[in-house]
Amino acid sequence: MAGNSREPGRSVLSRALKVLDTFDQQHREQSLTAIAQRCGESLPTVHRIVKELEGWGALTRRPSGEYRIGRRLWSLGMLAAVQVELREIALPFMQDIFVATRQTVHLAVREQDQALYVERIRGAQSVPIKSTTGSRMPLHATGVGKVLLAYAPHLLPGLNLTQHTPFTITNPTRLLEEVTRVREQGHAVTHDELTLGAFSAAVPVMNEAGACVAALGVVLPREQAPLEPLVSALKVAAAGISRQLRAGQAGR
Numbered sequence: 001m002a003g004n005s006r007e008p009g010r011s012v013l014s015r016a017l018k019v020l021d022t023f024d025q026q027h028r029e030q031s032l033t034a035i036a037q038r039c040g041e042s043l044p045t046v047h048r049i050v051k052e053l054e055g056w057g058a059l060t061r062r063p064s065g066e067y068r069i070g071r072r073l074w075s076l077g078m079l080a081a082v083q084v085e086l087r088e089i090a091l092p093f094m095q096d097i098f099v100a101t102r103q104t105v106h107l108a109v110r111e112q113d114q115a116l117y118v119e120r121i122r123g124a125q126s127v128p129i130k131s132t133t134g135s136r137m138p139l140h141a142t143g144v145g146k147v148l149l150a151y152a153p154h155l156l157p158g159l160n161l162t163q164h165t166p167f168t169i170t171n172p173t174r175l176l177e178e179v180t181r182v183r184e185q186g187h188a189v190t191h192d193e194l195t196l197g198a199f200s201a202a203v204p205v206m207n208e209a210g211a212c213v214a215a216l217g218v219v220l221p222r223e224q225a226p227l228e229p230l231v232s233a234l235k236v237a238a239a240g241i242s243r244q245l246r247a248g249q250a251g252r
Contacts, residue, residue, distance in 0.1 A: 012049075015041060019049050020058065020073075024136065029066040086214055087119045089244045090205070093237040094121050097218055100233060104219045106202075108144040111136065113155050115145040115215070137194065140175055141168050143202035144215035146188035150179040151204065151212035167192040187231045188217075197222055203234040208246045216241065 022030065022038040030038070036046040050067060053059040057072030087107065094105045098121045107119040114136040139145035139155070141164050149155060153176070161170040169175045182188040190200045202217030216238045218230065 029068045031066050090241045093240050106217045109214045110148040141194040143188045143190045143200035144217040147202045147204050147215035150182040164194050203238045205238045205241050
């Protein structure tokens, strides 16, 4: 029965989660109508849920009348283990890379079929890029994404290979060859594949079991991309992060 609140997937909590799930990198601010359209709920239902979420601090209303994620939900998300442990350990190593390059340094983990950027350091003169801390980017078109994909090749058959620039790899066979090479070489590179004029390099951060737990990368202007010393510096930093992650796990 449609009105039964006990129907699977139709609880108040599930509806609230559907509302929150409509917010992403491309939909940072939304009207009530837009939220209702994206989550498939009626406007009165969305209005009631949004007001409750706003009252708790999960959403905040802008002067324009649109809603965006609130500080309380952001603060709660910062308590996630991927944010606390990995980010805090990685940050000093990322700062070293930034000091050496003065360009954007990323730390990303895989979230389903996307790369979730858990930390980013960027300077005033860094090459313009699309990603921000907390954003999700495609695995096939980013350096960190290719690293994460190299350790999760089972995702390839169902991956949405969107063409972001004329240089984005959208052929599944070619992408498989690329990520196989990434696994063999221990690093990934991109040339103009997500943003024209940008070059990126990335390496895996491994745990003691040999699994990739994150990817560390840097984005530079295409003309400032000496590959070998850059990859070497990234691998040294990634090894340091891995070592401290293992030490922290052993101490618990």
